Amino acid sequence: MSKCHCNRRRCQNASHKNGIVVYIVLQYSFVTYEYGRSNLYHIDETGSGEVCDAFYDYSEYADVADRTGRVCAITEVYAYDLIPRATYDAAILHSIADRAMDESQPIEQRCHAALVLKQYDAALGRTNIVNRDHCRHVLADIQSVDTAAQAYRSQLEQDGASEMRAILGGQYQGLIDDPALWLIDEPTVDIKHLAEHADSTNVESIILKAAMAIENLEKPSLDDASLLRAIIETETFYEPLCKVMGLDAMAMRLRSEATKRRFERSKKYDLLERARQLQQSALDTYSMQSLVDTMQAETIEWHYRSGSYDGESEPGLLASGTINGGPLDGFEVRFRVKSIGSIARKLERYGGDQEPMDIVGFTVIASDEAALAEAFFRSVNVANDTLTLKPSPSKKQAVYVQGGPEFVDAISTRLDDTTIPYQSKTIADKPDCYQVAKYTALDANDTPIEVQFSTAKDRRLARVGMTAHVLYKQQRRDNHDVDKEELVDLLERTYAKRHSLDKRASNINERSRPRAERFWKDIDALAQRCIDEHEWDRQRSMSLAT
Structure with missing residues (x-):
């Protein structure tokens, strides 16, 4: 060295x-x-x-x-x-x-x-020349990602009240002591803007900038105005983009950090502390074996598990795997512990006197509606004997079914063979409505859990289809005057970008090459200036010495 x-x-x-x-x-x-x-x-x-x-x-x-x-x-x-x-x-x-x-x-x-x-x-x-080229393009793209996130925030600036316009536009610096400014309505999303940027950059640069956004919010060294701008960029750009691309754990963390900073600055400390306690209680009582037991399985073959990167940070607990044995044998399952920010939002919604019933959440994924109906029926029966079924504050019954007529009828027919009460909601006027069957309960440690069942098709619709939450945010932005089919196509294209990720570093987005060339041309010019100045100093020193 x-x-x-x-x-x-x-x-x-x-x-x-x-x-x-x-x-x-x-x-x-x-x-x-x-x-x-x-x-x-x-x-x-x-x-x-x-x-x-x-x-x-x-x-x-x-x-x-x-x-x-x-x-x-x-x-x-x-x-x-x-x-x-x-x-x-x-x-x-x-x-x-x-x-x-x-x-x-x-x-x-x-x-x-x-x-x-x-x-x-x-x-x-x-x-390694391949690794160098990958690094070159990602470095250039990072600058572009930053600009894109700021660009949409600038659009929001035009729609805000005068004080908010000054904050978003960067004209205001310093303390924001009005709690209402920290609790403004959740910003809207521009799907076209997200898709265009995902199309023209290497996805790795988006992942890195999202990680930087998390770090920036987690240990903020910014003044209030800069922090609020960072929060809005996270909520309107990084979080929805990660969500659409299937980076669920990262999206969850981004949203949580943004929410925590909002609540801290608006002095809602009690809600945040209660949220931390509820999450920690779940983390203290749940182990990987607990997940197996809740799914009434013999084992779960885990394909993915995320965790925390240091002792000070909120754990990003999320896992996925295949269930082996029991009533759900062969089904895919997703697991997560609800984030502190998300718990705090629900506590606020419930007025602080009721607690969420989905602190620990499972999603069981079925191949089709017939398989889902049978699996849900079996799981509810076992849960009725092994857990304490309890409705969430927003529901009348612990067992809840929502969807189109055929979906609701198929599950209701099976549930009618039991004595377990359930609540259903049939949506007849929307062919691509959000469909889910779920139940909430307390486990042996009184940890609130939610187990929901969905088909692979419905999960995809909820991410990049007609029921996607990001589509709802776009509708709010444009007062519902949107071409849904065009936007869904853009969401599909954005989701597909995830498949361009390549651990061999050999897959470069061709649309990013001109940007990289411009970036490195500027770097070359700056570096050469440094070399020239050093050479001038050296020559001058030699001249003076002689």
Whole structure:
């Protein structure tokens, strides 16, 4: 390893070694340890130059390293099975690229940052040209994602009241002490804007920016106005985009962090604390074996499980698997513990005197409606004997069925053979209505659980079809004057982008290439300016010496 090149007095940290990148990688090497470290971990000699000259002082330098490490860790939790190692390279190098492209920064720092970026880019190219190209494109796309999120927030600015327009437009900085401004109606969504951006960028860049949004909200260092802008960008761009692309755990976390910050700033501390207690109680009593027992199974073959990346963070518990044995043998199941933000919203809706019955949630996925009706019937019968059925505050009965006439009739016919009371809602005038069969109950530890049953078709409709919640948000934006078929097609295209993810880093979005070329042309120019200035200084020193 080469020694630290930083020449600042405040820089005493020997772990800098090759500069900020190696510092980050060494300090946070656990981030990608199990699934393959960042490629930069294997680079010993880069000749990185005076990296700290790209930052104001060591304090800022170390803060960037800490935040970047957390972003890598968040990305690891929610996307380790989807993205290549080179995406972590982009996450690590992003702060340097961001400094180079920030026109508000001193030109000397920008040039130093560009030179460092070029040197690490060259080092990546010597190890694996495919990984380098992937990292190059994702780095360029990150800048574009940031711009796209801000663009829609700027559209919302035109529709707000004068004070909100000033906040969203960036004219207002500082304290926002009016709680009502933190609890404005949930912002609307522009599906066309989301789809266009997903079409033109590499999905890995969206995942990284979503991780940055989580980190930014989780440990906010922003003034109130900047924080509210970050919340709105999360709710209108990052969260719905992750949801549509099937990144459910990440979307859940984004929404929760945004909600928690809203509630904190509006001084709803009691609701947040109660939400934390309810979630923690579920986490304390539930184990993977508890999930098996609740599903009345012998075992569950888990395909995916997410967790928490440090002891201070809200656990992003979500899992999926195949049930083995019992009344639901062979069915797919999804499991999640409700997020703190989501629990807090429900507590607020219920007036604080009633508690949600879906703290722990399961979704059983059936191949068709006939299979669903039979499985739901069997599961309800067993639950009636092993759990304490209890309705949620918004329902009259613990067992609830909603959907089209055929769907409701098929399940009602089976339930009528039992003495278990149920509530049903038939929706006759909408061929693509939201359909679900579910029950709520307390388990042996008095943990509120919800078990819902859905077909694979209905789940897809709820994500990218006529019953998608994001479509409802678009209708609110346009006062219901929308072409639903066009929007559904856009949602389908956006969801399909997830399948472009390639752990080999070989799948580059062709529409992103011109952007990457422009980005690296700018980096080259800045780096060359740094080299030219160093050469001029060297020549001048030699001239003076002679």
